[in-house]
Amino acid sequence: MTLPGGRPPTSQELVRAQDRLSFIYLQHCTISRDSSAITATDERGTVHIPAAFVSCLLLGPGTRATHQAMSLLGESGASIVWVGENGVRFYAGGEPIARSSRLLIAQAEKASHERKRLAVARAMYDMRFPGEDTAGLTMQQLRGREGARVRRRYREEAEQHGVTWKKRDYTPGDFESGSPINQALTAAHSALYGIVHSVIVALGCAPGLGFVHTGNSRSFVYDIADLYKTDLSVPAAFSVVASGNPDISTAVRREMRDLFAGQKVLETCVKDLQNLLVGEELEEAETLADVVALWDPIGNRAAGVNYGWD
Structure with missing residues (x-):
């Protein structure tokens, strides 16, 4: 079965947290999605912003966001903050870039x-x-x-x-x-x-x-x-x-x-x-490693294995 929309980025494709744009503030516009970018549209036109480069998106008064845009930002590990006129609150965040716990x-x-x-x-x-x-x-x-x-x-x-x-x-x-x-x-x-x-x-x-x-x-x-x-x-x-x-x-x-x-x-x-x-300081490969293990007091065990005969 093929799911609609773009393919979610893998952890290796995401930009490291320290290499992203610090934050982007938008107001009085509509936020949508175009492939792997979010778009901001108002009466002056449309701006494309690569989602994987966004660390924190501040959405001010007069903004509307589509489900597709929020889905992309969540998959990209971006923080999404709806703010008021002088914005002070953090309301939502995406999935972490890191896969390691x-x-x-x-x-x-x-x-x-x-x-x-x-x-x-x-x-x-x-x-x-x-x-x-x-x-x-x-x-x-x-x-x-x-x-x-x-x-x-x-x-x-x-x-x-x-x-x-x-x-x-x-x-x-x-x-x-x-x-x-x-x-x-x-x-x-x-x-x-x-x-x-x-x-x-x-x-x-x-x-x-x-x-x-x-x-x-x-x-x-x-x-x-x-x-x-x-x-x-x-x-x-x-x-x-x-x-x-x-x-x-x-x-x-x-x-x-x-x-x-x-x-x-x-x-x-x-x-x-x-x-x-x-x-x-952790290596990037260590933080992005998508590994799942089973906890054990004497040492973690590999997941995906049937231990019924232990």
Whole structure:
């Protein structure tokens, strides 16, 4: 039986997470499919976008998407996010690019073991604030240090850009109620969350299984995004507000897009995530290997075998 539509791409045909476009934002258009590309059509014409190159697709107000387009994006391992006018939420994701569950198993093992979980939290702190001795620090001590350093970074950026700063203050779901700098920070952090979420999903990890954050379906997203905020979203937000651009959300998105590309954030995020969970960068062949085994306490067994005579 021949199924209608194009053939789903194999894992070997998909573009690696670190080599994809960071994100594409579309609004007021119809999203459809043409072979292995998605199309965006409005009154000006149609644009073709190769689905395998998309890491995160942000669909803003006025967008309509066909079933075929969503199917292709899902098969390609792209994250799909429906957003509002100033978009802050992640609603859906595709199948992971990775076929191996090694990272997911390592994540679950470390997140469920107190000592290993604390070790990952310390490693995250070391990545954000290198040169400090975190050996022996408790989670309470790590949070205290992190809070002090982040507040100091906000003050430094405010002084550098000449922006009035009081504190991080925002109301979820009410973007307009925040001050310009808080609006800019919300928009910048949201863009960063979308990219990090797309990498986590693409590598087959669990977005809700965090180490520092917990209890939320995006706990691990917040953990990993925190690694990059002080170098990406915080300076981007202050820079946009200092420029005086009245369209804060659009200006921030563009600023973050340029930073993602210029600093190779996708590639860095993939490497950092792998190092945190397994202590090494995995070969592409290992993450794409489509292997199914049967668990056994004394060693995994091959699947597809009848063990009725064991």
